[in-house]
Amino acid sequence: MIVKEKHVLVVFPHPDDEAFGVSGTIATHLQMGTGVTYACLTLGEMGRNLGNPPFATRESLPLIRKKELQGAANAMGLTDLRMMGLRDKTVEFEDDEKMTAMIKKLIDEVNPSLVITFYPDYCVHPDHEATARAVVRAVGRMPEALRPKLHCVAFSNNTQAELGEPDVVHDVSAVRDLKLNTMRAHISQTAWMLEDLEKRLAEQDPEAVKWVTQERFYNYRWDQGYV
Amino acid sequence: MQPVNIEEVQTLIDRFAGKDVYIHLETTNGSYATHVDEAFFNAGCFIRNAKVRYELGKIIGDAPSRVGLKLELGWIYAQGITHFELDSNKRLLMAGHDHQGKLAVALQISETPFE
Numbered sequence: 001m002i003v004k005e006k007h008v009l010v011v012f013p014h015p016d017d018e019a020f021g022v023s024g025t026i027a028t029h030l031q032m033g034t035g036v037t038y039a040c041l042t043l044g045e046m047g048r049n050l051g052n053p054p055f056a057t058r059e060s061l062p063l064i065r066k067k068e069l070q071g072a073a074n075a076m077g078l079t080d081l082r083m084m085g086l087r088d089k090t091v092e093f094e095d096d097e098k099m100t101a102m103i104k105k106l107i108d109e110v111n112p113s114l115v116i117t118f119y120p121d122y123c124v125h126p127d128h129e130a131t132a133r134a135v136v137r138a139v140g141r142m143p144e145a146l147r148p149k150l151h152c153v154a155f156s157n158n159t160q161a162e163l164g165e166p167d168v169v170h171d172v173s174a175v176r177d178l179k180l181n182t183m184r185a186h187i188s189q190t191a192w193m194l195e196d197l198e199k200r201l202a203e204q205d206p207e208a209v210k211w212v213t214q215e216r217f218y219n220y221r222w223d224q225g226y227v
Numbered sequence: 228m229q230p231v232n233i234e235e236v237q238t239l240i241d242r243f244a245g246k247d248v249y250i251h252l253e254t255t256n257g258s259y260a261t262h263v264d265e266a267f268f269n270a271g272c273f274i275r276n277a278k279v280r281y282e283l284g285k286i287i288g289d290a291p292s293r294v295g296l297k298l299e300l301g302w303i304y305a306q307g308i309t310h311f312e313l314d315s316n317k318r319l320l321m322a323g324h325d326h327q328g329k330l331a332v333a334l335q336i337s338e339t340p341f342e
Binding site for chain 2: 049052126
């Protein structure tokens with residue numbers, strides 16, 4: 001059951017970060033008539049999937065991924081897509097206060113009741129971690145009464161041992177096709193994975209079905225965290 | 228991109244010799260290498276838009292090939308080059324892609340800065 005929100009702000013660093021674990025939630029909010037803003041910090045310029053034989057170069061990849069990101073937004077029905085102009089792999093080296101201010105400016109503009117990002121320390125990629133820290137800082141510095149809810153995606157190997165089970169689980173079965181189309185939109189990055197996933201879905205593999213139709217989040221634990 | 232052809236790549240490398248050029252040099256295992264295999268020691272680096280001038284550059288060996296550029300005071304070196312392209316901006320893009328089609332190394336030479 002997805003709670004009706006006033007507005008949702010989604011912040012991730014790479015085109016496709018939204019596809020696997022959040023696109024069903026985004027599509028559902030949009031179908032409920034809730035505005036969703038997706039801020040994507042980079043264009044995934046340093047992605048490694050270029051094919052052999054290659055279908056792209058280090059220099060043409062960002063243009064491809066930008067188009068794919070726009071296609072993914074279309075697939076979800078999302079119109080407020082912000083490309084924030086940072087560079088893949090360098091997010092953690094930006095000035096921390098500048099990053100926090102960038103997120104705060106977005107929050108002030110779109111006034112979300114819910115923010116979705118990664119869970120700091122449990123999201124593996126340094127760009128994910130830096131994005132998550134900036135979002136947590138921006139939200140955490142707001143007066144407690146004014147803070148939007150903060151739902152975080154965690155997938156590091158120690159997540160379950162340290163954070164336990166996610167406390168927000170969305171069943172997105174109703175928008176499963178939209179979600180698969182969102183993943184397909186990022187085909188330069190997902191082709192290999194989708195081939196396997198679609199085969200398993202066709203066989204009704206319960207693990208694969210669950211992976212696609214359940215989106216799992218943790219409410220950020222302010223008592224344990226970053227400031 | 229196309230598979231390395233030593234003569235063609237050598238001709239292109241020669242074209243940039245003795246000029247001020249911008250270099251993109253990169254090696255990577257991807258940011259998830261240690262997530263996928265906790266025993267894996269992940270290392271990588273990149274430098275983008277280093278401005279240099281090389282007097283001599285060579286590509287050597289059947290692909291995956293090695294490329295070395297001799298600078299006034301040092302060297303630029305890349306190993307594992309499998310593909311190349313002279314792109315529409317007249318930049319020489321060289322890269323090494325592994326068996327899964329993932330970029331492992333890139334060495335790119337341009338007379339104008341990379342974006």
